[in-house]
Amino acid sequence: MPNSDGFMDAALAEAKDAAARGEVPIGAVLVVDGVIVARSGNRTRAENDVTAHAEIAVIRDAAAALGQERLSGADLYVTLEPCTMCAAAISFARIRRLYYGAEDPKGGAVDNGVRFFAQPTCHHAPEVYSGLGESEAAILLTSFFRSKRES
Numbered sequence: 479m480p481n482s483d484g485f486m487d488a489a490l491a492e493a494k495d496a497a498a499r500g501e502v503p504i505g506a507v508l509v510v511d512g513v514i515v516a517r518s519g520n521r522t523r524a525e526n527d528v529t530a531h532a533e534i535a536v537i538r539d540a541a542a543a544l545g546q547e548r549l550s551g552a553d554l555y556v557t558l559e560p561c562t563m564c565a566a567a568i569s570f571a572r573i574r575r576l577y578y579g580a581e582d583p584k585g586g587a588v589d590n591g592v593r594f595f596a597q598p599t600c601h602h603a604p605e606v607y608s609g610l611g612e613s614e615a616a617i618l619l620t621s622f623f624r625s626k627r628e629s
Contacts, residue, residue, distance in 0.1 A: 483509075485509055485555040486577060486579065486610045486611040488507045488555070489507045489555045489557050489611070490505060490557055490579075490611055490618070491505065492505025492507065492517050492519040492557075493505030493519055493557045493615065494519075495519050496521075496532070497519075501520040501524065502520050503519070503557070504520045504531065504556065504558045505517075505519045505520075505532050506533050506555060506556040508537065508554050510540070510553075515540045515552075516536040516539035516543060517536060518536050519532050520532050529563065531563065532556060532557075533554065533560055534567055537554075537567050537571050537573075541571070547571070548572045549573055549574075550573075550574060552573050553573070553576075554575070554576050554604075555610070556577070556578045556579070557579040557580065557611065557615040558579060558582050558586070558619065559578050559580065559581050559582040559586030559587070559590060560578065560586065560587060561586065561587050562591065562594055564587075565587045565588055566594065568604060569594070569600055570601065570602075573604045574604055576604045576606045576607070577607045577608075577610045578606075578608050578610065579608075579612045579614070579615030580616040580619065589608060
């Protein structure tokens with residue numbers, strides 16, 4: 479599974495930054511032609527916006543930076559399996575490949591839950607690669623929620 483350029487490491491760094499800001503530690507980077515064009519962690523609390531998931535943030539930022547709504551040559555690296563909202567955004571943006579770290583049996587919508595990309599109503603399904611950086615992503619999430627329960 480490709481991570482030779484450290485793209486998942488960059489997403490994990492964004493997740494750590496999100497945790498430091500009190501956000502759920504999920505990070506994402508969007509890559510075009512081997513270059514990161516957008517990076518973000520979750521921003522839902524900072525922006526008081528339930529749609530400010532890391533995936534949505536990088537899609538918005540990349541589309542603005544590139545001056546286009548379709549990101550058909552882009553690869554998205556995210557630390558957690560995307561939810562239904564994010565899977566839909568990935569589909570509508572025409573992301574070429576999705577790499578994600580930890581599975582999300584409760585809220586994920588790629589390999590769990592609604593399996594968005596497998597639905598006949600899905601407009602575009604990216605190539606999906608899971609398990610990249612899975613252990614570190616899972617530890618970040620587990621540690622974050624444990625600390626919330628203990629405080």
